[in-house]
Structures are given as C-alpha cells and as structure tokens.
Amino acid sequence: MMAGLLSQPFVFIDLETTGGSAPVDRIIEIGLKTVVDGDVVDEWESLVNPEKTIPPFIEDYTGISNSMVQDAPLFADISEVFKSKLEGAVFVAHNARFDYSFVKSEFRRLSVPFSAKVLCTVKLSRQLYPQYTKHNMDALIARHNLPAGPRHRAMGDVDSMLAFFRHSIEELGSDLVEDVIGKILKRPSLPSYLPADVLDELPQTYGVYRFYGENDVLLYVGKANNIYQRVMSHFMSDHSTAKGVVMSQSVRRIEWTETAGELGALLLELQQIKTLKPLHNKRSRSVSSPFSYTLEADKYGYFSLKLVQDVDPSCLDQYYGLFKSHKIAEKAIQGINGANELCAKLLGLDRGKGPCFQYKLGRCKGACLAEEDVTRYNLRMQIAMHSLQLKKWPYAGAIAVKERNDFSGKEAIHLIYAWVHLGTVNNDQELDEFNVSDHVQLRQSASRLFDADAYRVMVRFLLTPKRHFEVIEVG
Incomplete structure (x- = not known):
C-alpha cells in the first residue's frame, strides 16, 4: 500500500x-x-x-x-x-x-x-x-x-x-x-481576479502574451518560446523581484498571439512594446536616438573617439556601441580603458592640458605625447573597441526569413532590410505581391533610419549559430 x-x-x-x-x-x-x-x-x-x-x-x-x-x-x-x-x-x-x-x-x-x-x-x-x-x-x-x-x-x-x-x-x-x-x-499562485483554469488555455508554442490590469490598462508585453511556461513563471511563488510580484498580482486579464517561430515573436513583441507602451516594459521608454562612438584620426594620426547620436545604417561597422545616455557611454569606455591602458585624452575621458592622467599613473604608453608608435596604438585601439563594433548588414539587399512551426502548422515570412523589419506575410504568394523596393525606399527616406532595439533583435537572431530558418534574398 x-x-x-x-x-x-x-x-x-x-x-x-x-x-x-x-x-x-x-x-x-x-x-x-x-x-x-x-x-x-x-x-x-x-x-x-x-x-x-x-x-x-x-x-x-x-x-x-x-x-x-x-x-x-x-x-x-x-x-x-x-x-x-x-x-x-x-x-x-x-x-x-x-x-x-x-x-x-x-x-x-x-x-x-x-x-x-x-x-x-x-x-x-x-x-x-x-x-x-x-x-x-x-x-x-x-x-x-x-x-x-x-x-x-x-x-x-x-x-x-x-x-x-x-x-x-x-x-x-x-x-x-x-x-x-x-x-x-504544484500550481502557481494566481491572482484572485484570474479564472482558476486560465493557464490551461495557454498554448505551448512561440508567441507574445499581454497582461492587462484594472480598467484594462496594459501592464506588460512579453515574448515566449513557450507561452504557457513563460506566463506560468510570472505567477510562481519564488518570483525573483518585488516589482515582479506586484505586477503579477495586478493582472486581471491575459491575451496572447501565437507566431510561427522565435523571430516572429521577437518582432511582434518589439512592435507592440513600442506602439502600445505597456506600463512595466523598460523598452517602451527606450531612447529613439542612442549614443554611439566613431573612430577618427587626430592631427598626428592617432585614433580618438567621437561621441555621436546620428547613426547611418549604411555603414554600421564604423560605429561602436549603442548607449542610452552620454553617462552610460562614458562608463563603458572607462571599462575598456581599464583593461587596455589606452590614452584617456584620445578616449575623451580627460579634457585637461598636458599628458593624460593615465600617463602620470604609468597606464598610458604616451599616445597623448606622440611617444607611442601610432600604428601600434591604433591597432590596440581597434582591438579594444572590436567587441562594441556594430554589424554591417551582410546582404546585398532585402531578405525574406521563412519560419514554420511544424507542430501548429503556422507559417510566416519576414521581410528585413538593413536590420529593419519591413513587414511579414503568410505565404509565397503574398511574398510575390509584397513590393520590397517601395518599403526600402520608404525606410531610406524616413527621418529616423536606425532603430537600436530592432538592430539588437535582428543581430541576436540572424547571426546566432545553429538557428534553423530559411533566408531568401529578395532585392
């Protein structure tokens, strides 16, 4: 027994x-x-x-x-x-x-x-x-x-x-x-306002879920590879943050949208966060014009950093880093300098006269006094900044990324150009009818050509090894 x-x-x-x-x-x-x-x-x-x-x-x-x-x-x-x-x-x-x-x-x-x-x-x-x-x-x-x-x-x-x-x-x-x-x-502890079987309705597939609070205020938009598991994690008793507990207990209603795959979920999440501006999504408050750095040679040929806000998507590999503020950008460069012993003046961290403070501490090899070989310094600078270098668009034109969920049978084709999502269609016929050139021209003529959040999503997905999707160059 x-x-x-x-x-x-x-x-x-x-x-x-x-x-x-x-x-x-x-x-x-x-x-x-x-x-x-x-x-x-x-x-x-x-x-x-x-x-x-x-x-x-x-x-x-x-x-x-x-x-x-x-x-x-x-x-x-x-x-x-x-x-x-x-x-x-x-x-x-x-x-x-x-x-x-x-x-x-x-x-x-x-x-x-x-x-x-x-x-x-x-x-x-x-x-x-x-x-x-x-x-x-x-x-x-x-x-x-x-x-x-x-x-x-x-x-x-x-x-x-x-x-x-x-x-x-x-x-x-x-x-x-x-x-x-x-x-x-063990079942998660659901807010009393949600029906007891709400989790049973959730699909185990890719998609985006939305939490609504009192007066149908949109609280949160999230992406999931498994909607059921991801939503359930919000209501587990061992939630990692007090803010997360407060949000999960405020939920009055849950909606979701299934997608054909992970890229579709990432793109839909980004679009809904930016347009619907949920209360608890940090990305909804992201800056439209992030800071970045370029490398420019000074009068002696040494590379120095220039902080910019206008990023040209046609030459992304000439930019280093995407930062929400001047302060965050400077902090990142301080970290790089600490590990590579570059010149604080050329990095824009020291604006005083004479040699930089790093030189006085023995941590600069003298580029600020033209003592270090310029070729050697520039090479060290490029190596140090390499991890921040933005990725140039690797295709000649626009691409179509095909996703299919064999379990649900759902299909989607995402049109992308220069790390920008042009649109999504459902099948090859709709792809043939999609005027890629018009959408590319529209993007090129827009006042804001570069979206840092879209760039991060595309790079993380398209350049990650071992992902299974079909890419077709379409123009």
Whole structure:
C-alpha cells in the first residue's frame, strides 16, 4: 500500500489526433488506465469519429484510417463516460500539455468545463533522470528496457508510460518519485481576479502574451518560446523581484498571439512594446536616438573617439556601441580603458592640458605625447573597441526569413532590410505581391533610419549559430 500522493488516482492517458493543433484538429482515439496504489483499477479505450478527414500522414503514423473511425462514436457520445473517468484524478500523459489541450478543446466545443491536475511524464523523466538528454517515449523504452506496446496507438503508449512510472518507483524509491511529482503538480499562485483554469488555455508554442490590469490598462508585453511556461513563471511563488510580484498580482486579464517561430515573436513583441507602451516594459521608454562612438584620426594620426547620436545604417561597422545616455557611454569606455591602458585624452575621458592622467599613473604608453608608435596604438585601439563594433548588414539587399512551426502548422515570412523589419506575410504568394523596393525606399527616406532595439533583435537572431530558418534574398 502506497502512502500520500501516490495513493490517489492517476489516470494514464494517451490520445491520437488528426494533427497538432487542438483548436483545429480532433481526437481519433483515446486510451486510459486508472492506477491507485500502483494497481490498475480501470481501463478504457475507444476510437472516436473526428468529424473530419484524417490526413494521410496521420494514417501512416498511427495506423488509424478514415474507414476505422467512420462508424466510431463522436466525442459528444462518449464525453460523459470519459469525463467521469477523469474526475478527481491526476491527468498523466507524455508531453501532457498536448493531450490535455485536446481534451480541453473537445469539452469546450460541448460547453462543458474541465480542469485537472496534470503530470507530464517527460517532465518526470527529466527530474528523475537529469543525466540524460532525451526523454521521448522511444528513448525511455530503450534506456530502461521497458516493454513496448504498439507505438503511436493510444493504449500501447499508455502501457509504456505506466511501465516507466512503475520502473521509476522501483529503481529510485516511492519517496523520491512522490517528492518530484509533488513539485511538478504544484500550481502557481494566481491572482484572485484570474479564472482558476486560465493557464490551461495557454498554448505551448512561440508567441507574445499581454497582461492587462484594472480598467484594462496594459501592464506588460512579453515574448515566449513557450507561452504557457513563460506566463506560468510570472505567477510562481519564488518570483525573483518585488516589482515582479506586484505586477503579477495586478493582472486581471491575459491575451496572447501565437507566431510561427522565435523571430516572429521577437518582432511582434518589439512592435507592440513600442506602439502600445505597456506600463512595466523598460523598452517602451527606450531612447529613439542612442549614443554611439566613431573612430577618427587626430592631427598626428592617432585614433580618438567621437561621441555621436546620428547613426547611418549604411555603414554600421564604423560605429561602436549603442548607449542610452552620454553617462552610460562614458562608463563603458572607462571599462575598456581599464583593461587596455589606452590614452584617456584620445578616449575623451580627460579634457585637461598636458599628458593624460593615465600617463602620470604609468597606464598610458604616451599616445597623448606622440611617444607611442601610432600604428601600434591604433591597432590596440581597434582591438579594444572590436567587441562594441556594430554589424554591417551582410546582404546585398532585402531578405525574406521563412519560419514554420511544424507542430501548429503556422507559417510566416519576414521581410528585413538593413536590420529593419519591413513587414511579414503568410505565404509565397503574398511574398510575390509584397513590393520590397517601395518599403526600402520608404525606410531610406524616413527621418529616423536606425532603430537600436530592432538592430539588437535582428543581430541576436540572424547571426546566432545553429538557428534553423530559411533566408531568401529578395532585392
């Protein structure tokens, strides 16, 4: 007899579906086993007529054909029996948010409320066996020598999940497994003004979320690779800052927009922060004309720094750093000087007469007195400033960046030129109709050509290795 958490009912459930999007696709098979004190006390399975055609690749993947579900019951026909088997139990599934979102969507179509504690066996495996990197079901079966039922059929996957669950208890002990499950099941403390099941509605995909407060004031806009996980983190009891706690407890409503990928989420977040100006986003208060430095030779040929605010995007590699204020810019150069022993006068840090104060301390090699070789000094200056050098646009013209979310099927094509987002279209036909030249000319004739925030977003995304996206040069 198991004690505590493990003695309550756990329903191990697996679904087969017509696709990966719960709002659009439908369930075609359900399999479940209810476990109490480690023993199976109930099991049930059923094919389900999805009221839509099963795509050929799903037929190949699951072995479930359209003819097999033609005479199967509709979800509405089995919904009462199905719900009764889930009530009061922990909902257990592999990649549980997927299965749970489909169950929620099916009940929502019937206007039937449904909510449950959710245990994901992927998360359970990651917590119990952190030394491993792969936690998909095939990896668990191979690693733990589990008996494998028919893969990608509902009851076969349920049996594999249950075998992993029992194996973990046997190998690691019920106390450890129970402790980890308790932590996974712990729900964040939601503000009383939010519905208890609001987190259940959130998708596990790329996108942007928005928090609204009293009188529908926009509090915060955030980007997420997983909207559900990111939003949930705002309401965890161990929030890192008092300001974060105050904001999260002020939320009255949550909205979100799904995107095809991370770049789409980054661009949408930036656009909404700048246009909607949320109360708690620092970027909404960012300066429109950041400070930067250029290197200019003095009358003796030594490189000196000039602080500027007008950045020309056509020659970005001639600028160093992007700073919100003169003070922040100067502090950055002081740090560089401390590590490289350059000349404080040439850096603009010393405006007195005679040699710079660094020279008097033995930390300047005499460029301010023309004692250091000019070529050697200029090389040292360039090396020291290299980390701040802005990135020149690496393409001849505009590019189209294609993103696709295989899980949701969502696609987007982002048009970018000189680190500026020109627009986003949904498919190749819209891309053909998009007049890139007009948008480029519009940007070139605008009074503010350079957006520091957009530049940072583009550079961080486009120049980071190992990102998977398709780039097409379009003009």
